[in-house]
Amino acid sequence: MAKTPRTLYQKIWDAHVVEDRDDGTSLVYIDRHLVHEVTSPQAFASLRAAGRKVRRPDLTLAVPDHNLPTTARTDAAGNRLPIEDPESAQQLALLETNAPEFGIRYIGATDREQGIVHVVGPEQGFSLPGATIVCGDSHTACHGGLGALAFGIGTSEVEHVLATQTLLLKRSKAMEVRVEGELAPGVSAKDVVLHITGVLGASGGTGYVIEYTGNVIRDLSIEGRLTVSNMAIEHGARAGLIAPDQKTFDYLKGRPYAPKGAEWDAAVAWWTSLATDPGATYDKVVTIDAADIAPSVTWGTSPEDVLPITGVVPAPESFADASKQDAARKSLDYMGLVPGQRLQDVEVQNVFIGSCTNSRIEDLRAAAAILKGRTKAANVRWAIVVPGSGLVKEQAEAEGLDRVFTEAGFEWREPGCSACLGMNPDKVPAGERCASTSNRNFVGRQGPGARTHLVSPAMAAAAAVTGRLTDVRELV
Amino acid sequence: MEPVNQIDGRAYPFGLKNVDTDVIIPAKWLKTVTREGLGKGAFEALRQDPDNLFDSAEFAGSPILVAGDNFGCGSSREHAAWALGDMGIKAVIAPSFSDIFSGNAFKNGILTVVLPQEAVDRLMEVARTDPISIDLENQTVTTPFQDRFSFEIDPFRKHCLMNGLDEVGLTLARDAQIASYESKLARERGFLTHGTSIAA
Numbered sequence A: 001m002a003k004t005p006r007t008l009y010q011k012i013w014d015a016h017v018v019e020d021r022d023d024g025t026s027l028v029y030i031d032r033h034l035v036h037e038v039t040s041p042q043a044f045a046s047l048r049a050a051g052r053k054v055r056r057p058d059l060t061l062a063v064p065d066h067n068l069p070t071t072a073r074t075d076a077a078g079n080r081l082p083i084e085d086p087e088s089a090q091q092l093a094l095l096e097t098n099a100p101e102f103g104i105r106y107i108g109a110t111d112r113e114q115g116i117v118h119v120v121g122p123e124q125g126f127s128l129p130g131a132t133i134v135c136g137d138s139h140t141a142c143h144g145g146l147g148a149l150a151f152g153i154g155t156s157e158v159e160h161v162l163a164t165q166t167l168l169l170k171r172s173k174a175m176e177v178r179v180e181g182e183l184a185p186g187v188s189a190k191d192v193v194l195h196i197t198g199v200l201g202a203s204g205g206t207g208y209v210i211e212y213t214g215n216v217i218r219d220l221s222i223e224g225r226l227t228v229s230n231m232a233i234e235h236g237a238r239a240g241l242i243a244p245d246q247k248t249f250d251y252l253k254g255r256p257y258a259p260k261g262a263e264w265d266a267a268v269a270w271w272t273s274l275a276t277d278p279g280a281t282y283d284k285v286v287t288i289d290a291a292d293i294a295p296s297v298t299w300g301t302s303p304e305d306v307l308p309i310t311g312v313v314p315a316p317e318s319f320a321d322a323s324k325q326d327a328a329r330k331s332l333d334y335m336g337l338v339p340g341q342r343l344q345d346v347e348v349q350n351v352f353i354g355s356c357t358n359s360r361i362e363d364l365r366a367a368a369a370i371l372k373g374r375t376k377a378a379n380v381r382w383a384i385v386v387p388g389s390g391l392v393k394e395q396a397e398a399e400g401l402d403r404v405f406t407e408a409g410f411e412w413r414e415p416g417c418s419a420c421l422g423m424n425p426d427k428v429p430a431g432e433r434c435a436s437t438s439n440r441n442f443v444g445r446q447g448p449g450a451r452t453h454l455v456s457p458a459m460a461a462a463a464a465v466t467g468r469l470t471d472v473r474e475l476v
Numbered sequence B: 001m002e003p004v005n006q007i008d009g010r011a012y013p014f015g016l017k018n019v020d021t022d023v024i025i026p027a028k029w030l031k032t033v034t035r036e037g038l039g040k041g042a043f044e045a046l047r048q049d050p051d052n053l054f055d056s057a058e059f060a061g062s063p064i065l066v067a068g069d070n071f072g073c074g075s076s077r078e079h080a081a082w083a084l085g086d087m088g089i090k091a092v093i094a095p096s097f098s099d100i101f102s103g104n105a106f107k108n109g110i111l112t113v114v115l116p117q118e119a120v121d122r123l124m125e126v127a128r129t130d131p132i133s134i135d136l137e138n139q140t141v142t143t144p145f146q147d148r149f150s151f152e153i154d155p156f157r158k159h160c161l162m163n164g165l166d167e168v169g170l171t172l173a174r175d176a177q178i179a180s181y182e183s184k185l186a187r188e189r190g191f192l193t194h195g196t197s198i199a200a
Helices: A008-014 A041-049 A086-101 A117-123 A138-146 A155-164 A189-200 A215-219 A220-233 A247-251 A261-273 A323-334 A362-373 A392-399 A402-407 A457-466 B027-031 B079-086 B098-106 B116-125 B153-162 B166-172 B176-190 B197-199
Strands: A019-022 A025-029 A032-035 A061-062 A134-135 A147-154 A164-169 A173-180 A206-211 A239-241 A286-287 A295-299 A306-308 A348-354 A381-383 A433-436 A451-454 B004-010 B011-013 B064-066 B091-094 B113-115 B132-135 B139-142 B149-151
Touching: A008 A147, A008 A206, A008 A239, A008 B132, A019 B176, A041 A086, A041 A147, A041 A155, A041 A381, A041 B166, A061 A086, A061 A286, A061 B197, A117 A220, A117 B027, A134 A138, A134 A155, A134 A286, A134 B004, A138 A147, A138 A220, A138 A239, A138 A247, A147 A164, A147 A239, A155 A164, A164 B166, A173 A215, A189 A220, A189 A286, A189 A295, A189 A306, A189 A457, A206 A215, A206 B197, A220 A247, A220 A362, A239 B079, A247 A261, A261 B004, A348 A362, A348 B132, A362 A402, A362 A457, A392 A402, A392 B176, A402 B079, A433 A457, B011 B116, B027 B079, B064 B116, B064 B132, B091 B116, B091 B132, B098 B113, B098 B153, B116 B132
Parallel strands: A032 A061, A032 A134, A134 A147, A173 A206, A173 A286, A206 A239, A348 A381, A348 A433, A433 A451, B011 B064, B064 B091, B091 B113
Antiparallel strands: A019 A025, A025 A164, A295 A306, A295 A451, B004 B132, B132 B139, B139 B149
16 A cells, blocks of 8 residues: 655654654654753753753754854963853853763864854754754754754753653644745845745744745755745744755765764665655645745844835835734834835944854855955944854855955954844844844844844845945845 | 642742732843742842741741732743742642643642632631641642642642652653664664764
8 A cells, every 4th residue: 555645744753753642742752952051051950950861962962152252262372261241151151061061062162163053063964854953942943954853942841852862742734835936136045034934924834844845945055945944933833844855965975973884875865765755735835936035124023024125114004904013013113114214225233144044154155245345334333244153164264255254344253143132242232223144133132222134144245335224136 | 850749838828810920030030040049039029028928037938829810921931930949839829820830830840729719818818827738649728727628630740740750750751662762763764873973
């Protein structure tokens, strides 16, 4: 009898069920666990209090990123510089002692492999297709760009995974978001995912795992796919998935923790078999025409508040439902924008290129291509580039990108989460705007009172050059 | 976790309705690195009053909190349960609880007892002067004055609390199943099983 056709999600789920329980949940095996300093201290403390061990320290990788300042980490003599904020210093110091105490591989603040967990995982070959991957951070969805089932968890679940290498989960519904057609020049993976978020809404993916399909997704580089899947959570999905293919295998082969030799061949055979079967059905299908996607920018305080750069600030009354009208009014008030204002006329004082969404080498190349031979506008007070990892930084420096950035007036920083989330010294001052390649434009996300406009790396570079939100196509 | 069965002692006659988790533990305490020590931040705003219940010589350290309707509403922060546990509270009695809070309390070995408003009113009265007893096995709350109130509890939660089983403990009890999955994984997809050991 022919097997029932299954989706990529169903196949990964089925391969990880330890046991199904009577209450409708399943005990699911976790293949990879990424740990950072902010959501892990209590989990380690509980293990210690209960005298419990980490079940599979070898499937766990710890790296500091959220609180770590992105300024120099050592002095001229190579000595570690102190972290000024005592609470951050304490969280960072605890990760540094917890990891070895529990036998976990720790990539430290001054190691060349250090970076944002979601950049480091794929880069080290720790994140693999078909694997279940968790981290105490909602942007874990990122690793779905490799075809891994990856999602964020809370501190109690971090502890649960450390102790048992499993989680109690209910299976999500499966959604297909199919992007077909040809992307216009100047349109990047970031614009694709911002557009998807605009179409689905910030909660459109709630209860679903989304598989992104179609020729546009297939044609993206691995960096681009990671960018798309990274923001699955911004349209409410538990996780994003992109079917692994030859591009994925080429990206992973030879990376430190990727399978080797005969195991590599076995892995590729299994990964290849994971693609959604013809005839498999999704619980929901959304089709997007690539021709509808423009270089995009957010105007409000939810990632769903997205428009083509050629657009104008919407009037709250233009939204159908009353609660969205109310939210739009509050957003415009916070953002200091008025309906009808051209987005291209909005001045920015800050530009941030970085975050787990857009800090990989391809992102830096895209931004540098716009900045080469240009300088930031006088009204842009602060412009920083924060590579996603030490290895991205090295690669960029080898290509001379750091000089392009610094000659354009940007600061070239050490890897970390930086100005994405206002938990470290990189913050946008109250009332000022930032063209940011990060993933959340929430109220206060980049610092109290900060006004965030989410854009692609090329669009952020363009905004730096002109000092206002800019259609990157004017500069290419 | 400590098994929970008999809880005897003084009870804070608190009684407020709609106490949200911001009241239980304000946001500034979320940058902590342990679950311990949050007791000093618990009910911080209310404790600005020098005559507050929680710091009074008579009640400080009581194992039971008698609260009003909809206790623990608002933010999902697990820190609220951690804070109550840290101040020594082992059970909260109220007419109703927010779902998230009662889940978090359960995960941290704190018993939430739901009783009708009249019973809670009577317990408020007793708590001002005398101790209260909670018997989880028999699902009763009693006072030195012959009061006896029965309460309902999910049998699974009761089992977990009485045996000191947290979710981690429960899953650890499935160790054979997890080990069996790991053996199968090693046979069928060994390439997934190395993690960081591969480069060692």
